[in-house]
Amino acid sequence: xxxxxxxxxxxxxxxxxxxxxxxxxxxxxxxIKNLKRVCEEHFAGRYEIEIIDLLKNPRLAKDDQxxxxxxxxxxxxxxxxxxxxxxxxxxxxxxxxxxxxQS
Amino acid sequence: xxxxxALPSRAKPQRSEGQRGALPKAPTxxxxxxxxxLGGLPRGRPTLVCGxxxxxxxxLAMEFLLRGAEQFGETGVFMAFEETEQDLSQNVRSLxxxxxxxxxxxxxxxxxxxxxxxxxxETGEYDLEGLFLRLGMAIDSVGAKRVVLDTLEALFGxxxxxxxxxxxxxxxxxxxxxxxxxxxxxxxxxxxxxTRQGLEEYVSDCVILLDHRVTEQVSTRRLRIxxxxxxxxxxxxxxxxxxxxxxxxxxxxxxKLNHAASTERISSGVSRLDSMLGGEGxxxxxxxxxxxxxxxxxxxxxxxxxxxxxxxxxxCLYLAFEESPAQLVRNMKSIGLDLNPWIKKGLLRLxxxxxxxxxxxMHLAVIHKMVNDFDPQVVIIDPVSNFSxxxxxxxxxxxxxxxIDFLKSRQITAMxxxxxxxxxxxxxxDVGVSSLIDTWILLRDIELAGERNRGLYVLKSRGMKHSNxxxxxxxxxxxxxxxxxxxxxxxxxxxxxxxxxxDREKAAALAxxxxxxxxxxxxxxxxAALEAQIAALRVEFEAxxxxxxxxxxxxxxxxxxxxxxxxxxxxxxxxxxxxxNRK
Numbered sequence: 075x076x077x078x079x080x081x082x083x084x085x086x087x088x089x090x091x092x093x094x095x096x097x098x099x100x101x102x103x104x105x106i107k108n109l110k111r112v113c114e115e116h117f118a119g120r121y122e123i124e125i126i127d128l129l130k131n132p133r134l135a136k137d138d139q140x141x142x143x144x145x146x147x148x149x150x151x152x153x154x155x156x157x158x159x160x161x162x163x164x165x166x167x168x169x170x171x172x173x174x175x176q177s
Numbered sequence: 178x179x180x181x182x183a184l185p186s187r188a189k190p191q192r193s194e195g196q197r198g199a200l201p202k203a204p205t206x207x208x209x210x211x212x213x214x215l216g217g218l219p220r221g222r223p224t225l226v227c228g229x230x231x232x233x234x235x236x237l238a239m240e241f242l243l244r245g246a247e248q249f250g251e252t253g254v255f256m257a258f259e260e261t262e263q264d265l266s267q268n269v270r271s272l273x274x275x276x277x278x279x280x281x282x283x284x285x286x287x288x289x290x291x292x293x294x295x296x297x298x299e300t301g302e303y304d305l306e307g308l309f310l311r312l313g314m315a316i317d318s319v320g321a322k323r324v325v326l327d328t329l330e331a332l333f334g335x336x337x338x339x340x341x342x343x344x345x346x347x348x349x350x351x352x353x354x355x356x357x358x359x360x361x362x363x364x365x366x367x368x369x370x371x372t373r374q375g376l377e378e379y380v381s382d383c384v385i386l387l388d389h390r391v392t393e394q395v396s397t398r399r400l401r402i403x404x405x406x407x408x409x410x411x412x413x414x415x416x417x418x419x420x421x422x423x424x425x426x427x428x429x430x431x432x433k434l435n436h437a438a439s440t441e442r443i444s445s446g447v448s449r450l451d452s453m454l455g456g457e458g459x460x461x462x463x464x465x466x467x468x469x470x471x472x473x474x475x476x477x478x479x480x481x482x483x484x485x486x487x488x489x490x491x492x493c494l495y496l497a498f499e500e501s502p503a504q505l506v507r508n509m510k511s512i513g514l515d516l517n518p519w520i521k522k523g524l525l526r527l528x529x530x531x532x533x534x535x536x537x538x539m540h541l542a543v544i545h546k547m548v549n550d551f552d553p554q555v556v557i558i559d560p561v562s563n564f565s566x567x568x569x570x571x572x573x574x575x576x577x578x579x580x581i582d583f584l585k586s587r588q589i590t591a592m593x594x595x596x597x598x599x600x601x602x603x604x605x606x607d608v609g610v611s612s613l614i615d616t617w618i619l620l621r622d623i624e625l626a627g628e629r630n631r632g633l634y635v636l637k638s639r640g641m642k643h644s645n646x647x648x649x650x651x652x653x654x655x656x657x658x659x660x661x662x663x664x665x666x667x668x669x670x671x672x673x674x675x676x677x678x679x680d681r682e683k684a685a686a687l688a689x690x691x692x693x694x695x696x697x698x699x700x701x702x703x704x705a706a707l708e709a710q711i712a713a714l715r716v717e718f719e720a721x722x723x724x725x726x727x728x729x730x731x732x733x734x735x736x737x738x739x740x741x742x743x744x745x746x747x748x749x750x751x752x753x754x755x756x757x758n759r760k
Contacts, residue, residue, distance in 0.1 A: 096306040104302070128307060132314040135307045139291045142336070143306035158336075159301035170298035 089113070089121035090150035094135070096128045096143045101160045105144040108161035116173055146170075200407040203251070203323065203359040206244030207237065208549075209426030213402060213411040218383055223353050223360040225380035227372045228387030233398060233419055234363040236272070237387065238325040239265065240423045241361055243274045245323045246284040251359075253323035254315040255287045258331035262287045272423045286315040292335035299337060305345040309352060321358060328363040330374045350379045371403065382406045388414070397536035400426055416538030420546070427542050438462065439588060443555075446485030447478070449648065449659035450618075450633070455641035459616055461554075462588040463639070464581050466611065468595035469620030473631050474652055475594045476500070478620070479557045480509045480516065481657055482592055487519035491554035494547060495527045498563045502527035513655045526551055537564060537576045544580065548587065556584055559594040561610070577610045615639045620650060623671045630672035633659060649675065 093109055095102035106125060113121045128135045128143070138147070142158040148171060157170035168174040202216035211217050218224045218241070226234050242253035257265055265287060266276040279285040288311055316324065329346065336342050353360045362380055364372030371377045377384055384403040389396060399414040417426040442457035451458040459465055465482075467475050479495075486493040497505055505527060506516050519525035528547060535543065548556065558580075564573040577593070584591040593610070611617060617636040622629045631650040635643045648659040649671045663670035663678045670678050 094307065096310060099306075101302050101304065108301075128310050132310045135311045136288055136314065140307035140311075141290060141292065141305055141332075142297075142303045142308075144303060145307065146300075155298070156296045157298045157300050159299050159303040162301035166298065166300045170300055 087117075087120070087151040089117050089148070090124075091121060092124045092126060092147045092149055094126050094128055094138070094140050094143060094145045094147070099143075102144050104160040104162060105146070108164070108167070109146060112161065112164065112167055112171070116168075202408070203245070204249060205241045206248045207240050207424050207426065209415070209417070210400075210424070213400075213415055213426060214383075214405065215408060215410060218359055218361070219405070219407070220359050221354065221357045222382040223350055223362055223380045224383040224385065225362050225364060225372070225377055226385045226387065227364040227366055227377070229366040229389060232366075232387040232389040233417075233424065234387055235260070235327050236268075236419060237385075237424055238327050238361040238363055239269055239274075240272070242285060242323055242325055243269065243276070243279065244423075246279055247274075251322040252284050252319040253286075253325065254312065254319065254321040254358075255285060255325045255327065256312060256315065257287065257289045257327050258292060259328060261289045272421060283319050286319045286321065288312070288315050290331075292331050294335050297335050303338075304341070305332075305349070308345075309349070313356075316356060316358065324353065324356075324358045324360040326360065326362045328365060329376060330364055330372065333374050346376070346379050392536065397538045399538070416536070416542050418539055418542040418546070425542060425546050427538070427545050437588065443489070443590060444485045445478075446481030446483075447657045447659065450478075450657075453635055453644035453646070453648065453659075454616065454638055455643055457641075459590060460640065461590055462585060463590060463615035464585065464613065465590070465592045465616045465618065466595055466614040467592065467618050467620065468597050470597050470622060473620035473622055474650055474657065475596070475620055476505070476559055477509070477512055477514075477652055477657060478618070478633075479559055479592050479594055480505070480514055482555065483525060483557055484514055484516065484519070486555040487516075487522070487524040491524070492551060493519075493525050493555040493557065494551050494553040495525060495557045495559070496544065496547075497527060497529040497559050498531065499560065501529050505529075511654070512652050512657070526553070537573060540564065541576050541579060545583065548584070548589065553589060555590045555592065557592040557594070560596045561593040562596045574610060578613060581610065581613050623649075625671060626674050628672050628674075632662065632671065 091109065091113070093105060095105065109123060113123065126134055128140065134140070144158070144160060146157040146161065148155040148157070155170065155172070157167065159166075161167045165174075201220040202214065202218060203220040204211050204217035205214075226237055228234050239255065242255055245251040245253050255265065260268070262280075266280075269276050276285065276287070280287060290308065290311070312324070315321065329349075332342060332346075333339070350362075362376060364374070364376040366386075367373035367375075371384060371386060381404075383405045386401045386403050388399045388401070390399065391397075398417050398419070400417050401414045402410045402412065415426050417424055419425075439461040441461040442455075442459065443461050444451050444458040445454065467478055469475050476499075483493045483495050495505075500508070502520075506520070509516055516525055516527075520527065526547075530543075544556075544558075561577055564576060581591060581593075593614070614637075616638040619634055619636045621632050623632045624630075631652075632647050633650040634645075634647045637643075647662050649662045651658045651660060660675075663675045
C-alpha cells in the first residue's frame with residue numbers, strides 16, 4: 075500500500091480525482107477552476123481529474139452516494155475521501171485532501 | 178420532470194374528496210387514519226409525521242407507500258436516510274408486504290442516502306442538487322405519485338452550514354409541491370418543538386404527531402393530527418397499534434349518536450329470562466349489562482347468551498379478562514354448557530388476556546381490530562369492570578362508552594359483565610356506564626337463614642315490557658334455571674327456605690286432599706247404608722206383599738171350597754134345582 079497509517083499521501087502518489095457537478099452552474103465552474111489550481115500547485119503531472127455532470131448522468135448520483143453539489147471525491151490515493159463545496163476555501167480544501175494537517 | 182403533472186387516469190377515484198370541491202386527498206389505506214383525516218393526506222402536498230424514536234414514523238410512511246402501490250395504484254418513492262434498502266425490506270416483510278417485489282415491479286423505488294459526517298468536508302459554497310437529482314430520478318423511474326423522505330433531519334447531522342440547509346429544504350418542499358407528489362416527511366420529536374430541526378416550519382399543510390407513552394408501566398401509542406390546512410379533521414389523540422397487518426388507528430371519538438335501532442329480538446339463552454324480558458329476549462344491537470357480586474353467576478349467564486348466539490348460527494366474540502378459554506369451557510361444562518363445538522365451528526371466539534396487558538386505548542384498539550376481523554353479531558366482555566385497573570376511572574368509562582358506541586354502530590349486541598365489589602351499592606358500576614346500557618340485569622345474592630342464594634332481576638330494559646319480579650337463579654347441571662321465589666308473609670324466601678316452604682305447602686295440600694277424600698268416603702258409606710236400608714224395606718214390603726197374596730189365595734181357595742161344599746150338600750139333600758142344573 076502506498077498510504078501510511080495516518081492516511082497522508084506520499085509525494086510520489088498518483089492522484090485520481092472525480093468532481094461531480096450538475097450543469098454549468100457558477101458553483102460548478104468555480105469548483106473546476108479551484109480544483110485545477112490546487113492540483114497544479116501541489117501535484118502537477120501526477121493527477122487525473124474526471125468531471126461528471128449529474129444532469130447528464132443522474133444514475134451516478136445514487137450509485138456514488140452524492141447528495142451535495144459540487145462534490146469532489148479523492149479516489150486515489152486511498153482511502154476515498156469526499157469534499158463538498160466549490161473549493162474556494164483553499165485551506166480547508168488542502169486539509170480535506172490531507173495535504174495539510176488540520177490546524 | 179419538474180412540472181406538476183395532471184393526475185393520471187389510472188389513479189383510483191378520490192372517494193375522499195368532499196362534494197364541494199374540497200381539498201383533494203390521497204387515501205393512506207391505513208385503517209382508521211383515513212377516517213380521522215376524512216379521506217387521507219393532502220394530495221400533492223407534503224405531510225410531516227413527527228414523533229420520538231420508535232413511535233412508528235417510518236412504518237406509517239412506509240405503509241402509506243405500500244398501500245398506495247397495492248390498493249390505489251399510486252407508485253411511490255422511499256428515500257431513506259437511516260435505513261438501507263435491505264433493512265427496510267426486512268422490516269416490512271414482517272407486516273406482510275413484499276417490498277422487493279414491488280421494487281422489481283417498478284411500483285416502488287427505494288433510495289438509501291448515506292450521510293456520513295466523517296466523510297463530509299466542507300470547502301465553500303455548495304447545494305443539495307445531488308439529492309434533488311436522485312429524488313427526481315427515482316420519481317421518474319416509477320412515475321411516482323407518493324414520496325417519503327425518512328428522515329430529512331439526518332442531513333443536519335451531516336452538513337454544518339445550517340443556513341444553506343434550511344434554504345435547500347425550503348426549495349425541496351417547493352419542488353415537491355411543484356412535482357405534484359403527495360409526500361410524507363418524517364422528523365424526530367424535539368424539545369419544545371414538534372421536530373428537532375423545526376421541519377414543521379417548512380411543512381405547513383398537514384402535521385401528524387405520533388406518541389408512545391408509558392403510564393403506570395403500560396404503554397400506549399397515540400396519534401394526533403396537529404394541523405391539517407384546508408380540511409377538518411379529528412382533533413383528539415387517537416390510540417393506534419402496530420401488529421402483523423401494519424398500523425391500526427382508532428377513530429374513537431369521531432362517533433356520533435345516530436346508530437340504527439333494530440326491533441329484532443334475540444334470545445338470552447335462558448327461556449325464563451326471555452319471558453321476563455317481554456317474552457322475547459334482548460333487542461339486537463342493544464347493550465346489555467350484567468352486574469353482580471362475585472359468584473353470582475354472571476359468567477354463566479353470559480355463556481348462555483354466547484351459546485344461544487352460536488346456536489342461531491351467529492358469531493360471538495367472548496373477551497375474557499379473568500379466565501383462560503380452556504378454564505371457561507371447562508367451567509361451563511359443569512353446568513351442562515358445551516362451548517367446544519361452537520369454537521370448532523368457528524362461531525365462537527374466546528379471547529383471554531389480562532386487563533393490564535395493554536393500556537386502555539390499546540385494549541380498545543385490539544377489540545376494534547378483533548371485531549373487524551371476526552365480524553361477530555354478539556360481543557361479550559367479561560368483565561368490563563377490570564378495565565379500571567388498566568387506567569383511571571374516567572379513562573375506563575370513556576373507553577367503555579366508546580366501545581358501546583362502536584358496537585352499536587355496527588349493530589352488534591354487546592354484553593358487558595360488571596363485577597360489583599362487596600359493599601358497593603348494587604346499582605353501581607365501577608366504569609360508570611349504567612346510563613348507557615339498554616338492558617341491565619342484576620344478579621345478587623340473598624342471604625337468609627344461614628345460606629346464600631342467587632337472585633336475578635331486570636333492573637331496566639329500554640323499549641320493552643319487562644318483569645319486575647325477582648327470580649331465584651339456579652345453576653344446575655342442565656344450565657341456568659330461574660325459579661319463582663316464595664313471597665309471602667315471611668318475605669322473600671329462597672333456597673332451602675323456599676324449598677321448606679314449598680314442602681309445607683305440599684303437606685298442607687296433601688292434608689287437604691286427604692280430608693276431601695275422607696268426606697267423600699263418608700258420603701259413599703252413607704249412601705251405601707241408605708241404599709241397604711232401602712233394599713231391606715223393599716224386601717220387607719215384598720214379603721208383606723207375598724203374605725197378602727197368600728192370604729188372598731187362601732181366602733179364594735176357601736171360598737171355592739165353601740161353594741163346592743154347599744153344592745155337595747144340596748145334592749145330598751136332593752134339591753131339584755140342582756138336578757135341573759145337572760141336565
